[in-house]
Amino acid sequence: MAVVVDDAELLGDGLAADTLERLTRTARDSGGLVIAAGTTEDLMLQRYRGWLAAMRRARCGLLLNPQSYVDGEVFDIKLSRSTAGGWPPGRALLVRRGALLAVQVPMG
Structure with a gap:
């Protein structure tokens, strides 16, 4: 499985964030791949919560x-x-x- 997300900072909250958090966990556990693109400034604002925090921990x-x-x-x-x-x-x-x-x- 591969998931590619552009402007990831725009999907840090809401239904999309819940789905991306599940996909991130599934990818981690199954050897899949999640690619998230965004500006460092915007990604830094969300680095401690949700699926973007999981990406940071990797x-x-x-x-x-x-x-x-x-x-x-x-x-x-x-x-x-x-x-x-x-x-x-x-x-x-x-x-x-x-x-x-x-x-x-x-x-x-």
């Missing part, structure tokens, strides 16, 4: 072009101050269980 994701060292909070990680800004398009940090790897995402 500490896995892709942080595209971090603008501030606090952007790592989306995945409950600490970024160095030198991490912020000035990255070329498509540059990202791959976060896997809190470990970081700089990657380049193809743009086209």
Whole structure:
């Protein structure tokens, strides 16, 4: 199972949030995949509740072009101050269980 959600911060509450929380649990337990996209500012506002909190606890994701060292909070990680800004398009940090790897995402 794979679920992809764009503008995830807009679905943090209500019926959609309940459904996404169930799907997130099912994906975790069955080896499925949930991909949630949103701005770090908006995702940070909902990082402690609901299905987005479960996503944060997984500490896995892709942080595209971090603008501030606090952007790592989306995945409950600490970024160095030198991490912020000035990255070329498509540059990202791959976060896997809190470990970081700089990657380049193809743009086209």
